[in-house]
Amino acid sequence: MLELIIDGITFGLLLSLLGVGITLIFGLGEILNLAHGEFAVICAMLALIFMERGVNTLLSIILGLLITGLIGLALERSLISLVYRARGETRILLGIFITFGLSLAIHSYLVNTIPKAFFSVKLPFEAIRIGGLIIRPSTLLSAVISVLALVLLEVFLKKTYTGKAIRAIAQDEMDAQLCGVNPAPLRTLVFILGAVMAGLAGILYGLIATVAVIIGVDFTLLALIVAIVGGVRSIYGNILSGVILGIVHTIASFFLGAYLSLVILLSVTIIIILTRPEGILGEKG
Amino acid sequence: METILRGESITKKFGGFTALKNVEFNIKRGEILGLIGPNGAGKTTLFNIISGAFPPTAGRIFFEGRDVTGLKPHQICKLGIARTFQIVRPFNNMSTLDNVLSGALFGKDAVSDLKDAYERSLSIINFVGLEKKKNKLAKELTLHERKMLELARALATNPKILLIDELIAGLTPLEVQETMRLIGKIRDELGVTIFWIEHVMRAVMGLADRIIVLAYGEKIAEGKPFEIANDKRVIDVYLGGGLIE
């Protein structure tokens, strides 16, 4: 049971990495990125391609993350920046449809070109025993890297001028401009950051399980749930909800099977949306 | 005269901020009651509470003796309380006629027959003087015309009482004159009671039977226009704490 909880926490931290990206991108540009989970798959597949060409694993992963960031940059500058031209509700709708289309296109492309690709990383270490507890080093490593990434993000947002400016835009874009902040480059930066963190989540998932090309949609969905439950504008909320949902998901999957666990997660999400949307979002109706 | 609308110690808090504090008011049928006060005094909040946009934190509203506190906007409208908005919100992509028509189709004594609704709408459009613009889209009208359109749409719901939120601000002197005449006509010819927020003191002074003054969410004075004009407290608060001379 304790092992299940540890697995759940590790998985939950990955979800937080994904959810935080959704939160930041939505906070800055009001775009709900329905293609977010695909970045995780793209990154894992890129790393896989390099690894198959004989590139060293660590370097493959770094290259994968870099290219994922570049893809994020390209998409933001081309497609997403077109969405920013619209205002208010139209922008939100447009964002939903465009990223929905994007996710379909990426998903379909990957499924058609490399249907049999699977990414996973095996560590050359033995499982660690602490008392009666068996911990896989890959689980441990995945959790440590996730926490590290989230802490770094938090430090960046809290301590640097750029990070503060990002938080300022999320609260009131016009007001941030009145402090001298130019929002456009920061929106691009955040989109890239989101893509890379999603990519990292994909790589780390490869440590604890296997990344298949079809998994992007599930990642997106889980990330959305994390973001909604944790609050579309709150990073701490995201981490907390990620961990809780990760534990619930892992335990429910173990005892009830994968499909019912997803049904339970989604039902919980629906209930949360219906009971306290403004509390989570900080948005008034 | 009989009371048509009454507010009993209305209090409204937003978070820690008290927008209205124990405000009492009483409107007689057929009256024009002015509501004035500095920015942020809570005037529009009071209108929002009366018209059902949100419930008061405490206090009750009675319309024709019936407790209407907490009813939804469409229910309030169907009872015969209509309103206009400080920042106009006509249906921009609909014609003037369709805007007014929608009021006639859904307000109090709603007409379900399109033809009857058309007739009622046309006569109201004439009443406010928009007959030449009836087929224009609302977004193509000038600010003054849009304000008149909103007034017409509110009148089309056939109200017993009309809450007017700043009709005159931003108009030219000539338009101000016309609008004042129109407000008088709404009361005298249509028999609609009027509760009226306005910043332009001259207009309110000239037209209202009585005036209520709000400041920082509290009622600080109530009376006939000349009494208000000479009330030391009103002059002080409405025009600022200090004095030049």
Add this chain to the structure above:
Amino acid sequence: MKKASIVQKVIILAVYALLPIIFSHSYQLRLLNLLIFFTMFTLSSNIIFGHTRQLFLCQGALVGIGSYISAILPERLGVAPWIILPVGALTSAGIGSLISAVSSIRRLSIIFMAVLTSSFQVIFGELILGLRHITGADEGIVIRSDILRGLIGANRELVYYYLLIATLFATVIIYDKIVNSRVGVAFRCIVEDEIAASFIGINVVKYKVLSAFISSFLFGFMGGLYAYYNLYICPSMFQNIDVHILVMLVFGGMGTLTGPLLGAGAFTLISELLRPLGPITTLIFGILLIILFLFFREGLVVHLKRITGQFFKKHKLCF
């Protein structure tokens, strides 16, 4: 309804009725039938999204509910399909209304509507897969009860074709009546400004739920009809419906009657042309969705109108 509009509808009906003379091959007839299914789906989407701006990303589930109920219940209960068809439709309608009611009472923003409705869609999909002994999961269900059992001897595709155009035209006439009535006015006001609408006496929740009811009813009804027509259903059929409907809706233009008709036509044509490409079509639809939303948001009808000038003007809904 204006005279021109009636004449126009009679002409379109006549054209539809005569189409089988030219397209008599059963493959062609099947395409025509699919076209009408798509048209109906788009029409009902139009009612909910085009006319009241409620984002329902769960159309596939609403269709699927109608389909599965119509497929499963007749045999299990030993009841005629005729009786079950409206049961399925009403179930979809009930669920759609419920979603609409809670989200409009809670005044959910688009974001929450999107997540709420797509969660529902996923739950539906998962339940179909999970309830294997009832739904057959991935393998689907073969349906033995045909709604037109007595007529099966005749040309089945053709009989269905006339049944479908009868349904389509009945729907179009009702749709037209609604849009040009007091209800239609309420819809327009709600799209323009919900708050202003409520202050002139429009019960916004009521009209939103009404539109969700009508639209989900149609989804469920057509879903059931599709099950009987196709005699086989499986989960993947309901997976991409939302995307397809969105593409059709934007293709044609929202809030119009001609929009869905044209959109579904164009869509059926495109997907037929793309068929040889196999599964990659989803990629193309994804890209198409992006392009349409970025550059042709007003819809094909509006662009056509600009080109053809006044031709479509007389079709503009009166009022």
Add this chain to the structure above:
Amino acid sequence: MNEILSIKDVYAAYGDLTVLERINLEVKEGEIVLVLGSNGAGKTTLLRTISGILQPKKGQIYFLGRRIDGLPPYEIVNLGISYVPAEGGIFPKMSVMENLDMGTYVTKARKKKGERLHFVFQLFPILRERKDQLAGTLSGGERRMLSIARALMSLPKLLILDEPSFGLAPKVVSELFKAIEQINNEGTTILLVEQNARQALTVADRAYVLENGNVVLEGNSNEIANNPLVKKAYLGM
């Protein structure tokens, strides 16, 4: 004295609704200039146009001899104009200190942060007490002080204030006007919009009266205060 801001024949509109019609206005270095006008006269629109939130339809705006109309708000802040809107002007989910940090976002202000902090804390001592509190938990008056302090952190040459007394109790208003004079004495030029004509005229050097998007009157504060039209419309006499 040199002109710091000059507005030449500026027209502004929201959509097709013209709000400013051929406005001419100037501010000299070291002055406090007041803009008076009834609701809807276009005062806030004028300030939004200067600060770059709204692009003028026609006309030019010069700041220290440089043309600034058409620039986005963040560039205008960098040049030395800070705008304090009537409502907002703070980040409610950041602490008071973080809000002040955001004030020093413009590069040239970062170096002088310590000095500036000293000045604003001396100006509004309550902010020092509240420095770790979330800005959203401040009272109305404290928020207004924070928004002005934040604007001052960016070392503005010109401070633009939109109705600083809006919605505040009279006692707080008096303190605020004292602070405005102090800011001006320290060398910052101020452009001020106020409904509270009496108090504003006591601190202002010159004033403009705006009606329906036009300047209908201008002069030094004494002239304006004694103008019969102003007395009747704005001073209630």
